[in-house]
Amino acid sequence: MADDEEFQSSSNREEEEEEEEGSCFYFSDQYDEDDDDDVNEETVLEGLEDGAEEDCHWSVSSVITKESLLAAQKEDLRKVMELLVISEQHARTLLIHYRWDVERIFELLEQKGKERLFSEAGVTIIEGKGIDLSGSTSMYTCNICFEDVCSDVVTEMDCGHCYCNDCWTEHFIVKINDGQSRRIRCMAPKCDAVCDEAIVRNLVSARHPDIADRFDRFLLVSYIEDNNKVKWCPSVPHCGNAIRVEGDIYCEVECTCGRQFCFSCLLEAHSPCSCTMWELWKKKCHDESETVNWITVNTKPCPKCHKPVEKNGGCNLVSCICGQSFCWLCGGATGRDHTWTSISGHSCGRFKEDQAKRTERARRDLYRYMHYHNRYKAHTDSLKQESNLKETIQRKISISENKESRIKDYTWVMNGLTRLFRSRRVLSYSYPFAFYMFGDELFKDEMTPQERELKQNLFEEQQQQLESNVEKLSMFLEKDFQYFSDEEVMDTMRHVFNLSNVVDRLCKQMYQCIENDLLYPLQRATHNIAPYKSKGLERASELSLCWDSDQSLKGMKTSNEDSSAQCDSAADGVSNAGVNVPAAGKRTGLQFHGSSSSEDSGCFSQKRARRDGPGDAPLFDLNVPAEVVDKL
Amino acid sequence: MLDLSRVQKELVECNKDSDISGVTLTLHAGAADLTHLAGTITGPLGTPYEGGTFHIDIQLPSGYPFEPPKMQFITKVWHPNISSQNGAICLDILKDQWSPALTLKTALLSLQALLSAPEPGDPQDAVVAQQYLRDQPTFVVTARYWTETFAKRASVGIEEKVQKLVEMGFPEGMVRSTLELVNGDENMALEKLCSS
Incomplete structure (x- = not known):
């Protein structure tokens, strides 16, 4: 590790060796001694600079809007079409069946061969159809309606089955209304062939154009709904976007609508908790199951008024506030006469010890939960309070900028604040993580008590480091630097800058520790956590291209009447009216939105200002059909 | 809309050779239109259902033949794929494997085939299926007894x-x-x- 080499040269050789053994840094211990802190901060900075960034967890996310949905799937379609030399509709049928996993299709092609790959997906390709009915005027008996029909109104499917157009249409409509648009099978018994989408579209639109539209839409959104790598943004009200992730699907993303979420479970971003942990934690916090648990173990319902009664000392004859006496051991109503050892006419002392154990256990569990929950909540609350800090700081900055001073650049304050938000988040979610990691609920048999203790110490050490540095960062950011002398400002700036880096580093280490030392050795359970990103959540970049062409789904209405209308609506900040808007004629040209020219940049329906421009070069490579790339 | 002309043709077609096929198809008694039919099948030879005549209630949905007909045994039957309580049938062609090219006659013939070849792996009636798998002789006796009692009741x-x-x-x-x-x-x- 290049990382380590550099550390060796620094003054804290011992600490470095510690780290190699999977332990952690001890900055904060020394940070309190003011003389030393700069040295330590510098050390960390050196480590950061070699740029050993987030390792194997790469993921690129992009936003798919209603407008770019068609363009987004073109690439996958094209790959399959080219490799297997098939038409677009057959490629689509294959992709729908294999959940838009192009790699998998290629793999299965190796394993099973073309024929089985096709037949399992319902793709039938017959070279030269059996009977050519078009043109002839003979009569044909349809096997569905038993009518004799003229052979120019019958249609033969790819699989060779032939029925009259009326019956086909009726069949298609029933299937579309049944939500089976993506797999409309042939009408012949036991025939698994999927019907030609062009035939479906033509026949259905002749009678019910609205149903034909619905059919097209179903095919179009299949790319989102039958695809593990694309998911609808969970925003409410729905922004209409979907997010596509390439690479590691365990990641946290931000939609252009501003919604941040865990791509895997679609809940709020929750790393370093795994999705399972977070789901459990939410549930636990929500229904206070622990409280309920405590009540059931520590109280008994009064046999008269049924309120839960807690025993606050004394003997086993308990009186409820309603006046009813009852035996604590069996819960039965009794009289009032008793001694310290017995209640008159009542004896049931057998399970006393067991009961005591259960009570003890429940109390311990509750205290444990409270410990983690209190800290989780404290940090979440701090996060909320600190978000008010943003305005305060902006005010302070404007004061500072206007005063007589050498220092004019105050971006470091906002940068420090952003770092504070991010690390505070990590810190607060690290508590539910620890609750499950070192509790009995998920990993009871995965670790011996010794192992658990060791790992818990390791983790808590890092957590404490992070916590104390985060608090310190918070403290420096709250200083009233607008009244400081230049020197004091410089000093604060140095602290904020260095603490930001320390905190970033510590977050990174904590995630590494979780992944390598805590989760990786687990035998039975797999828990994936979204990787830590110094820059914060991955902001999905917009697919910057609308593409439509002659070969594409005919009549598929994916965009507004023309590109200018699209620009207008986007510029107004109104999201596009979407898939239903009838396209005026077929667009055959290619339209680029978001090329480098400045007037085009207004065309994006951005709801939120973003730093990274939407026209990133690698995106083009990924999402643009080859012929378009060539023209670029 | 229900394809009435097809249903009429099916009624004629089915009853042409009912003495050979062992299935009949008629309008349900008191039915106002062609959506409610009644079918019968004879128990296949060499099975515990031999000699019985089984009545089946047939409801045609408005999407027929593009949607499967709804069929249910009126006559009580002891069979793993037919509910002993209400006569509900577990047969793929009456559900997702229905094809518009199938007819009421073919469906009834499939039911007849089901009587001779139960599929206990995909049971409608768990109790019957368990008995079929664990204690065939008792199953046969029970099925025959039910046939005697219910499917021959008219006689x-x-x-x-x-x-x-x-x-x-x-x-x-x-x-x-x-x-x-x-x-x-x-x-x-x-x-x-x-x-x-």
């Missing part, structure tokens, strides 16, 4: 039932009133008589 007159029950040792008056009470169902009458 067994009320007098014979009375006689049978009287022979078991119940007083005749009581037998007659009980039978009347349960609409001539011999089994239910026996149950009632035993419990009273």
Whole structure:
């Protein structure tokens, strides 16, 4: 590790060796001694600079809007079409069946061969159809309606089955209304062939154009709904976007609508908790199951008024506030006469010890939960309070900028604040993580008590480091630097800058520790956590291209009447009216939105200002059909 | 809309050779239109259902033949894929494997085939299926008994039932009133008589 080499040269050789053994840094211990802190901060900075960034967890996310949905799937379609030399509709049928996993299709092609790959997906390709009915005027008996029909109104499917157009249409409509648009099978018994989408579209639109539209839409959104790598943004009200992730699907993303979420479970971003942990934690916090648990173990319902009664000392004859006496051991109503050892006419002392154990256990569990929950909540609350800090700081900055001073650049304050938000988040979610990691609920048999203790110490050490540095960062950011002398400002700036880096580093280490030392050795359970990103959540970049062409789904209405209308609506900040808007004629040209020219940049329906421009070069490579790339 | 002309053609077609095929298709008694039909199938030879005639209630949805017909046994049957409670049928072609190219006749023939080849792996009636898998002889006896009792009921007159029950040792008056009470169902009458 290049990382380590550099550390060796620094003054804290011992600490470095510690780290190699999977332990952690001890900055904060020394940070309190003011003389030393700069040295330590510098050390960390050196480590950061070699740029050993987030390792194997790469993921690129992009936003798919209603407008770019068609363009987004073109690439996958094209790959399959080219490799297997098939038409677009057959490629689509294959992709729908294999959940838009192009790699998998290629793999299965190796394993099973073309024929089985096709037949399992319902793709039938017959070279030269059996009977050519078009043109002839003979009569044909349809096997569905038993009518004799003229052979120019019958249609033969790819699989060779032939029925009259009326019956086909009726069949298609029933299937579309049944939500089976993506797999409309042939009408012949036991025939698994999927019907030609062009035939479906033509026949259905002749009678019910609205149903034909619905059919097209179903095919179009299949790319989102039958695809593990694309998911609808969970925003409410729905922004209409979907997010596509390439690479590691365990990641946290931000939609252009501003919604941040865990791509895997679609809940709020929750790393370093795994999705399972977070789901459990939410549930636990929500229904206070622990409280309920405590009540059931520590109280008994009064046999008269049924309120839960807690025993606050004394003997086993308990009186409820309603006046009813009852035996604590069996819960039965009794009289009032008793001694310290017995209640008159009542004896049931057998399970006393067991009961005591259960009570003890429940109390311990509750205290444990409270410990983690209190800290989780404290940090979440701090996060909320600190978000008010943003305005305060902006005010302070404007004061500072206007005063007589050498220092004019105050971006470091906002940068420090952003770092504070991010690390505070990590810190607060690290508590539910620890609750499950070192509790009995998920990993009871995965670790011996010794192992658990060791790992818990390791983790808590890092957590404490992070916590104390985060608090310190918070403290420096709250200083009233607008009244400081230049020197004091410089000093604060140095602290904020260095603490930001320390905190970033510590977050990174904590995630590494979780992944390598805590989760990786687990035998039975797999828990994936979204990787830590110094820059914060991955902001999905917009697919910057609308593409439509002659070969594409005919009549598929994916965009507004023309590109200018699209620009207008986007510029107004109104999201596009979407898939239903009838396209005026077929667009055959290619339209680029978001090329480098400045007037085009207004065309994006951005709801939120973003730093990274939407026209990133690698995106083009990924999402643009080859012929378009060539023209670029 | 329901394709009436097809249903009419099916009715004619099906009854052409019903003495050979063993299936019949008629309008349901009191049905106002062609959406409610009644079918019968004869129990396949060499099975515990041999000799029985099984009545099947057929409802045609408005999307027929593009949607499958709804079929249900009226006659009580002891069979792993048919509910012993309500006659509901578990057969793929009546559900997702339905094809518009199938007809009511082919569906009834499939039911007949189902009687000769139960599929206990995909049961409708778990109790029957368990018995079929674990204790075939008892299954056969029960299925035959149900066939005798329910699928041949039309041929067994009320007098014979009375006689049978009287022979078991119940007083005749009581037998007659009980039978009347349960609409001539011999089994239910026996149950009632035993419990009273």
